[in-house]
Amino acid sequence: MHKPSATKTHAPANPLARLLFGTSLITQIAIGMVCGIALALLAPDFALKTALLGDVFVSALKSVAPVLVLVLVVAAISNHRHGQVTHIRPVLTLYLLGTLAAAAVAVLASFAFPTTLVLDAAQAEGTPPGGILGVLKGLLLSAVSNPVRALMEANFIGVLAWASALGIALRHACQSTRALLTDLSEAVSRIVHVVIRLAPLGIFGLVAATLASSGLDALLGYGRVLAVIVGSMVFVALVVNPLIVFWVTRRNPYPLVFTCLRESGITAFFTRSSAANIPVNLELCKRLNLHEDTYSVSIPLGATINMAGAAITITVMTLAAAHTLGIGVDLPTALLLCVVASLAACGVSGVAGGSLLLIPMACDLFGISTDVAMQVVAIGFVISVVQDSVETALNSSTDVVFTAAACTSVTKLGAKKQKS
Secondary structure: OOOOOOOOOOOOOOHHHHHHHOOOHHHHHHHHHHHHHHHHHHOHHHHHHOHHHHHHHHHHHHHHHHHHHHHHHHHHHHOOOOOOOOOHHHHHHHHHHHHHHHHHHHHHHHHHOOOOOOOOOOOOOOOOOOOHHHHHHHHHHHHOOOHHHHHHOOOHHHHHHHHHHHHHHHHHOOHHHHHHHHHHHHHHHHHHHHHHHOHHHHHHHHHHHHHHHOOOHHHHHHHHHHHHHHHHHHHHHHHHHHHHHHHHHOOOOHHHHHHHHHHHHHHHHHHOOOOOOHHHHHHHHHHOOOOHHHHHHHHHHHHHHOOHHHHHHHHHHHHHHHHHOOOOOOHHHHHHHHHHHHHHHHOHHHOOOHHHHHHHHHHHHHOOOHHHHHHHHHHHHHHHHHHHHHHHHHHHHHHHHHHHHHHHHHHHHHHHHHHO
16 A cells, blocks of 8 residues: 655745745844845835834834733743742842943943033933932832733833732632633744744834935934944943853853844844833743743843943933033042932833933933933934944843843752752
């Protein structure tokens, strides 16, 4: 009797199909970047029309991220059992340490390469917070926000607070209910996977439209301050973060750091949104085989409070304003600025305009008027084409770096205890 042959999978015969389905996602994203740059240079008018691709991709990520965070955290906490290991505390410690270190790097860079600004920019839009208490008040109000409103507005502090409360309450639910939550989280994760596969098209549209509309001409006048900001962020990403990871894990940190920069930093650079990059980071953590109960909480939390890039922006722009006005900055004031910038950076996601609108609060330390500070904010908006992109790439990739470092450290410690 003739037996049917086993089904074989064949590679697509079409070269374009092989390119689309036979290469890794990162390679496809790189191809999308190159095509976007080429289109912006060759046909800028047509490139502007591709903005729709980027807008759809970013909107899809932003829309799915709050739902994903809610179901993942509820499922993780409700299925958590007494004695089960989680690593949230060391992750939070690394978040705080990394943000403080970034602010310190920004202070040193500003002293080593002092910059001045031409303070004749147009007034920026938005209202800065009144101070640290205003930022902390905003975070507290975000935590007790209406859950439906928190989901609609992608208020991740509120989403995390409600998800944690629901997860704790559902720990006493029946097994079938907890199993349903697990299935729901897996279903939403599959939707996220489909959205992430659209990244090459989204990045293509974002790159083409951004270069065609903004270009780089507007950045030349502020090249020095932009160089200090970007240089500080690169130094943190390639030197400070690896040192912290090595201190925690006692392993070569660069394979992890480069993986996170490549697979998280690139998408964050172009989406310019830590919230939109949450699904990307959760997917990366899953591929790295990290502890799910840890990263399901630490990643959305990091998108809210782990803001090393924001601390750098606030510090450099504030010190540039002080240098421009001839205000002397002593060491105690510089250290105080590091603390203020770090605390303020934790509230960036709750302030319209991001890190830039927190600059007036930091300027208040040096007696700089709000009118002048808002001119500094306006300059920040001019350079935000690059500044905000690099800042988001640093912030988002660091979430995975520190989560992975904490998980690795606790796992090694547990293995040592078992041996002894």
